[in-house]
Amino acid sequence: MSALVYLIPIALLLGLGGLAACLWAARAGQFDDLDGAASRILFDDPETNRRTRK
Amino acid sequence: MTTLALPRSLAPAAQDALCAHCGAAAPAGSGFCCTGCEAAYALVNRLGLGSYYGRRALDPDRPPPRPDPLAAIDPTAFAEAAGEGQWTLDLAVHGLHCAACVWLIETMLAADPAITRARLNATTARLSLAWTGPREKAAQLAAQVGALGYRVAPIAASDMRADREESRELLHAMVVAGFAAANVMLLSVSVWAGAAGEMGSSTRDLFHWLSAAITLPALLYAGRPFARSAWAALRIGRTNMDVPISIGVALATAVSLFETLNGGAHAYFESATMLVFFLLVGRYLDRRARGQARSAVMHFLSLARSPARRILSDGSSETVAPEALRPGDLVQVASGEKLPADGVLLDGESSIDTAVLTGEALPKAARQGDLLHAGTVNLGAPLRLRVTALGDQTLVGRIATLVSEAEGGRAAYRSIAERVARGYAPTVHALAALSFAGWVLLGGADWRMAMLIAAAVLIITCPCALALAVPASGLVAASRLARGGVLLKSATALERLAEVDTIVFDKTGTLTLGRPRLVRDGGFAEADLAAAAELAAVSRHPLSRALVEATAAASPAEGVAEHAGQGLSLGGTRLGSRLFCGIEDDDGAVGPELWLTRPAHEPVRFRFEDALRPDAVEAVAALRASGYRLVLLSGDRAPSVAAVAGAVGISDWQSALLPAAKAAWIERARAEGRRVLMVGDGLNDAPALAAAHASLAPAHAADATSGAADAVFQGERLGAVPVLLATAKAAGRVARQNLVFALAYNALAVPLAIAGFVTPLIAALAMSSSSLAVVGNALRLNGSGRRA
Incomplete structure (x- = not known):
């Protein structure tokens, strides 16, 4: 049972990390255009586009 | 499976080629249908983006709009300063048909070094631009996108900000609830597994404490949408589904906390968090489905906003x-x-x-x-x-006010979920209270055990399946309809559409396409048409546009004079009304016409008609076969209404009706107990749309009209109407099945809970399985749609 002392904090920290990443992605607008994101990967991305897709 | 349909525009025998840019029919050999398309094609290739044509997926039923230099707008007045010589502008882009369009527009704009942001959201069709340099560059950017054939319109950024804030809050709440549900469940499963084995009570208590530490802050944050809605309903003396949800979650958490403090064996933290998580998922998806319809309508509103x-x-x-x-x-x-x-x-x-x-x-x-x-x-x-x-x-504004007043009646419509909720909440609360009292007074239990049992009753009855039953079927139906070009705006639209027994159509723009088309009656040669189109190309008159549309590349002639309301002239050549061209009236006029007179040529007549939607006859026949009563109410003159009514096969028609008379007709039908679906597009139909039991408008409809309608359909096909009604009925059937299932599940589980057999493990299992069953049943709607 003593393994719980470090296993549980590790599990919770991993979970919190996932939560933080999810919230960051939502705040950064990554869920704003789910339809477009699905098909964007199918197209080449010319150098110029990287500058303007913010 | 759908079969690949040929574009209908291919049908005329003389035309067998497709325009290389827009895919519409083009005269053989020319490769393009009009000069605008030729220019757009050249522009795309000049920029080195020719691979666009290989990548796109054109829907033959919804061809992209043609480039129209006359439709250009100047959005400079809507550009907002963003500091350091930067300007930002949001544009609604109309006419996107696949992901390749998004790529084409973004890549084209990105080639300009002054542009610092060019991002086109495919879901909302909003183009977000930022650039350095003069503010007036806005006009050039809008023209660039317009030259490819897309229509752009400025939108005020504030229009959608509130909307986006709300869905973002839901998303955040969902993410937090998901995190809490997963971690608490992890701890709970350990407790349940350990209860049979060697887990000591101190380890169990530790796990309960950890669960409490995760649950409390998570629920305080993620439960807000429910608590707010429940409080709003209670304050005006009503109850909705959110009331039992909020009370159930709050009580389950409170009892579990109490048990944890006293080292009890049972805690319901995982049930509370899972319940909130499931419901938030349903709510977020529901919001997304209707957000699409909202942004479509907002686009048409923005097309109307001109500087x-x-x-x-x-x-x-x-x-x-x-x-x-x-x-x-x-x-x-x-x-x-x-x-x-x-x-x-x-x-x-x-x-x-x-x-x-x-x-x-x-x-x-x-x-x-x-x-x-x-x-x-x-x-x-x-x-x-x-x-x-x-x-x-303004007149438009006053009509919009009229519409929102008429809608007041519809707001009183009680959805089936609300009707169930009204009886449900008091019943389960009474049951919980009774089982508490029963165990204390008759069962001889101590109050702590009775409290646990009462909490179990509330959790097991917490309307997870019930609250998902209707939204799940509505959501699946809405997304299926959206793929077919029908966008639902109102939450209760499906239920009301399913109850419809009478359908009222408007004529112009609803049964017909609402714009004149040249009739090829053999009265003119192609050379005559080409000569007329050279003049017509400078004019915006609908008949001129129809003439140009009927020709191959028409380049506008120099020096054409336009005489308002009469016609066009260039030297001795005249194109216009009978009077303007000096032709004697012979009473042979049927519908709108244009005459072309040239020196040393016979006068030529071009006739026009407002063509029916391509599948109007089939759609009307399908509706009649389904047993609907069909009526045509038009503001137009009797002969033209009779002609259209005869062509589509509607025997019940009235002509020369004022907007108020249409609404009055619908009120009368309603008084007779009929449920009317109004299909119309003009602003004159808006009061009738609002008065009807349910309403539908084509997507091109006037602002106030699409605002008043429950749903809008895109494209030229009227077949959307029977599909919409059939889907609404199927969705209603599934929603009722789901409700029956959810209630049956409760009838089974509640006695067990009252008898005290329900442990947290059983509660969690029962809740998840009933929710999954309801969602699975709703997904069947999707499958049946594909077969049809």
Whole structure:
């Protein structure tokens, strides 16, 4: 049972990390255009586009 | 499976090639249907983006709009400063048909070094731009996108900000609830597994404490949407599904906390968090489905927002947003622009396209001193207007007010979920209270055990399946309809559509396409048509546009004079009305026509008709076969209404009806107990749309009309109507099945809970399985749609 002392904090920290990443992605607008994101990967991305897709 | 249909426009025998840019029919050999498409094709290839044509997926039923240099707008007045010489602008882009369009537009704009942001959201069709340099660059950017065939319109960033804030809050709440549910479940499963084995009570208590530490902050944050809605309902003395949800979650958490404090064996933290998580998922998806419809409608609203050119006292002019105008201002309206306000025509004469008000395709002549209305389009020479009314005070604004008043009646509609909720909440609360009292008084249990049992009753009855039952089926139906081009705006639209027994159609723009088309009756040669199109290419008159549309590449001739309300002339050549061309009236006129007279040539007549939607006859026949009573109510003259009614096969029709008369007809039908679906597009239909039990409008409809409608359909096909009604019925069936299932599950589980057999493990299992069953049943709707 003593393994719980470090296993549980590790599990919770991993979970919190996932939560933080999810919230960051939502705040950064990554869920704003789910339809477009699905098909964007199918197209080449010319150098110029990287500058303007913010 | 759908079969690949050939574009209907291929049907005319003489045409067998497709335009390389827009995919519409083009004369053999030319490769393009019009000069605009030729220019767009050249532009795309010049930029090195020719691979676009290989990548896109064209829907033959919904061809992209043609490039239209006359439709260009100047959005400069809507650009907002973003500091350090930066400007930002949001544009609604109309005519996107696949992901390749997004790529084409973004890549084209990105080639300009002044542009710092060019991001097109495919879900909302909003293009977000930022650039450095002069503010006036906005016009050039809009023209660049317009030259490819897309229509752009400025949107005020604030229009959608509140909406986006709300869905973002839901998303955040969902993410937090998901995190909490997963971690608490992890701890709970360990407790349940350990209860049979060697887990000591101190380890169990530790796990309960950890669960509490995760649950409490998570629920305080993620439960807000439910608590707010429940509180709002209670405050006005009503109850909704959120009331039992909020009470159930709050009580389960409180009891579990109490048990944890006292080292009890059972805690319900995982049930509480899972319940909130499931419900938030349902709510978020529901919001997304309807958000699409909302943004589509907002686009059409924004297409109507055109900047105004105000004339200052010193004679110079400035471009301002329409909100900045004041009564008494002088406004200049260029040819092809929308009038920004109601006003009096100061001088000269022009022809005005009033389709937005009346639904009629042909323009009206306007003379000095005439009162003109906001939203109508100036088709003639530039005109000057003295503003008399703005915003809500304009005719359009007043009709919109009328519509929102008529909608008050519909807001009272109780959805089936609300009707169930009204009886459900008091029942389960009474049951919980009774089982508490029963165990204490009759069962001889101590109050702590009785409290646990009461909490179990509340959790097991917590309407997870019930609250998901209706939204799940509605969501699946809505997304299936969206793929077919029908967008649902109202949450209860599906239920109301399923109850419809009478369908009322408007004529122009609803059964017909609402714009004139050249009739190839053999009365003219292709050379005549080409000669006429050269003149017509400079004009915005609908008949001229129809003439140009019927030809291959027509290049506008130099020096054409336009005579408002009469016709066009170039030297001795005249194109216009019978009177203008000096032709004697022979009473042979059927519908609109144009005459072409040239020196040393016989006069030539071009006839036009307002064509039926391509599948109007089949759609009407399908509706009649399904047993609906069909009625045609039109504001048009009797002969043309009779012709259309005969063509589609509607025997019950009325003509020359004023907007109020249409609404009155619907009120009468309602009084007779009929449930009416109104299908219409003009602003004159808006009161009728609002008065009807359910309503549908084509997506091109006027602002207030699409605002009043429950659903809008895109494209030229009327077949959307029978599909919509069938889907609504199927969704209603599934929703009822789900409700019956959810209630049956409760009937089974509640006695167990009252008897005290329900442990947290059983509660969690029962809740998840019933929710999954309900969602799975709703997904069947998707499958049946694919087979059809």
